[in-house]
Every structure is written in C-alpha cells, then in structure tokens.
Amino acid sequence: MTSPLHALRSREVRVAFDGVEVVAGVDLDLRPGEWLGLIGPNGSGKSTFLNSLVGLVPRTGTVELGDGRSPGATDLSLMPQAPELPPGMTVVEYVLLGRTAHLGWFASESRADRVVATDVLRRLGLASFARRQVRSLSGGEAQRMVIARALVQQSPVLLLDEPTSALDVGHQVEVLELVDELRREDGLTVVAAMHDLGMAGRYADRLLLLERGRPVALGTPGQVLEPELLSRVYDHPVQVHELGGHLVVLPAPRDRHTSTVAAPLDLSARRSARDPHSEEVS
Structure with missing residues (x-):
C-alpha cells in the first residue's frame, strides 16, 4: 500500500470575525514528515489559521487528510501559544489530558494511556518531573511538558503555535531540536507558527508568509x-x-x-x- 502524497491539505480556508476576514484563502499541501513554518507580522492570521485547522474557530473552505477524510479529534494535535497551567495539577496529570481524544464518554485513562504518557515523558527528559506541580517548572521545562501533552495524542500532524515564545535562545534551540528529532524519528508532520524568522528558516523545510491573512509567499527558506x-x-x-x-x-x-x-x-x-x-x- 502506497503512502498518501499529502499529510494534510487545505483549500480556500477563510476565517472572519464580525465581518472582518482575518484568514483569506489559504491553500496548502503538506507532505508527510514535512515541517512548515508559518511566518508573518503580528495580526497576520497565523494563530487563527492553526485554530481553524482543528475546528476551534469557524471557517469556510476544506481541510482534509491525505486519504481524503476530514480530520478527526485524533488526527491533529495543537500546542497553543499560551496554554493554561492549572494550579495543583501534576505534570503527569497534565500530560494525560492529551489522551482525552481517545477516551469514551465518562471513561478514565487506562494502563495503556499511562504507558504512552510515561514513554513520552521519558523521551522528553521529563520522567523525573512526573509528580511535580506544573507551576513549579521553569519556562523550558513547561514548554517541553506542553509538547508532551500534544505528543501523547499520537496524531500524525502536530500544530505548534509559537512553541518558543518567552524562552531564551538556549531553551528555544533545545525545544526546536527536540521537535525536529521527534519529527524525524516518528514521521510527524509539523506546522509551526514562528515569530523568529531565523529560527523558522533554520528548522522548517518550507515557509508560508502571511500578510493580513493572505498567503504572499510559499517556498523554501531561501525563496521566502x-x-x-x-x-x-x-x-x-x-x-x-x-x-x-x-x-x-x-x-x-x-x-x-x-x-x-x-x-x-x-x-x-x-x-x-x-x-x-x-x-x-x-
């Protein structure tokens, strides 16, 4: 059986708030295992476009997987730009929230879910933090934890909204190297909204430049x-x-x-x- 040519495809994706169009007709064909960087000024629609892909904001246009299906709850995982870290919650409890899409109504996490979470925490160097309170972590540790929550969903497409925001340059590189390593090991397709243009060019295979919600350039870092x-x-x-x-x-x-x-x-x-x-x- 041949692999699909595309991991994710969008056609004429548009989002409007109060009659103002903030995402204006974005077409994408993402290859399996590709890293696409979303770049553009503040207010260019990067976060809104990511949220539209997972259905968090109403949109028009089509979004489909390589086999032609509309994405389900386990097909796309999103790491938000400013995740809420609930007080009193431990790291392992927070990461297990990523398994919610796999659970039925009123079901609790199974042993298999905990095995998945434990493995991801180990791979991200967070196993020793499992019982720590989420609000006791440093910035870099917390970013890794949020990535862990997205990874335990075991989705083939990982969406990252400013994954290195508020991190110093050392922790930025640490987080992006980790994402790149997991992408190559697990065949993940990554779409990341990125503020730092140099970092985007360093890690992404292709870049999509948005201006006021409109795509103005799509190509390799050298082209964009x-x-x-x-x-x-x-x-x-x-x-x-x-x-x-x-x-x-x-x-x-x-x-x-x-x-x-x-x-x-x-x-x-x-x-x-x-x-x-x-x-x-x-």
Whole structure:
C-alpha cells in the first residue's frame, strides 16, 4: 500500500470575525514528515489559521487528510501559544489530558494511556518531573511538558503555535531540536507558527508568509526570506545574511547620525560581490 502524497491539505480556508476576514484563502499541501513554518507580522492570521485547522474557530473552505477524510479529534494535535497551567495539577496529570481524544464518554485513562504518557515523558527528559506541580517548572521545562501533552495524542500532524515564545535562545534551540528529532524519528508532520524568522528558516523545510491573512509567499527558506519581500510585509527595512549555512534575518542597522535605518540589503548583489564570476540571471 502506497503512502498518501499529502499529510494534510487545505483549500480556500477563510476565517472572519464580525465581518472582518482575518484568514483569506489559504491553500496548502503538506507532505508527510514535512515541517512548515508559518511566518508573518503580528495580526497576520497565523494563530487563527492553526485554530481553524482543528475546528476551534469557524471557517469556510476544506481541510482534509491525505486519504481524503476530514480530520478527526485524533488526527491533529495543537500546542497553543499560551496554554493554561492549572494550579495543583501534576505534570503527569497534565500530560494525560492529551489522551482525552481517545477516551469514551465518562471513561478514565487506562494502563495503556499511562504507558504512552510515561514513554513520552521519558523521551522528553521529563520522567523525573512526573509528580511535580506544573507551576513549579521553569519556562523550558513547561514548554517541553506542553509538547508532551500534544505528543501523547499520537496524531500524525502536530500544530505548534509559537512553541518558543518567552524562552531564551538556549531553551528555544533545545525545544526546536527536540521537535525536529521527534519529527524525524516518528514521521510527524509539523506546522509551526514562528515569530523568529531565523529560527523558522533554520528548522522548517518550507515557509508560508502571511500578510493580513493572505498567503504572499510559499517556498523554501531561501525563496521566502528575501530582504525586499520581508521589508515590505513587516513594514520595516531588514537584512538577510548567511551564517554557518543558515539565514539570519536582522533589522537594517540604524544610522546614529540621521536617526534613520539603512535601506534593505540586496542579497543577490551581496552574493554577486562575493563571487566575481557570478552572472545576473534575467
């Protein structure tokens, strides 16, 4: 039996609040095992689009799995941007909430559910925290715990809404490396709304750039992270540099004498200057 060509597909997904369209016709074809990064300014519709995929907000358009089915409760798991951490709840109790979609009415977790949760906690380095109160964890530990809750759902598609928000750079890398490792080991398809453009370009296979809810670019990081495009969409001059094989996106340097910022860097011109034998492609 051949594998489906797509893990998830959306067509003309639209979301409107009080007559204002905040997601405006997003089409996607996600390959199994792919990491797609959702990028765009604040208010561009990234979180709303993720929520629409799992049915948390009303939408129009279609969302279907590779076999043509509409996603069910166990097909997509969402890690929200600002999860609620209930007081008095332990880590293992919180993580077991991810098994809710597998339970029937009034059913409680089985031994099999606890085995799944224990295995995920172990893989994420949280086994020793199982009986700790959720509010006693550090930022990085809490982020791993929230990912654990999403993973115990055992869905083939993992949706992450700003998975490294409020984390320092060390913990950001730790969390994203963990997601990437699990993706490669388990064949997960990942869709992550990401604020840091450099981190998005470092981990995602493809990027979808949204502007006021509309898709304006979809492609590899090298195709989407273009200075002129980003400067227009983010309404601020930016520069894109290559460092260690990765793209780094920075605000244009400020001119201390004129209180202005320099124009966005022409990446193609920089590459041509670096390689005297390169030719302009018309």
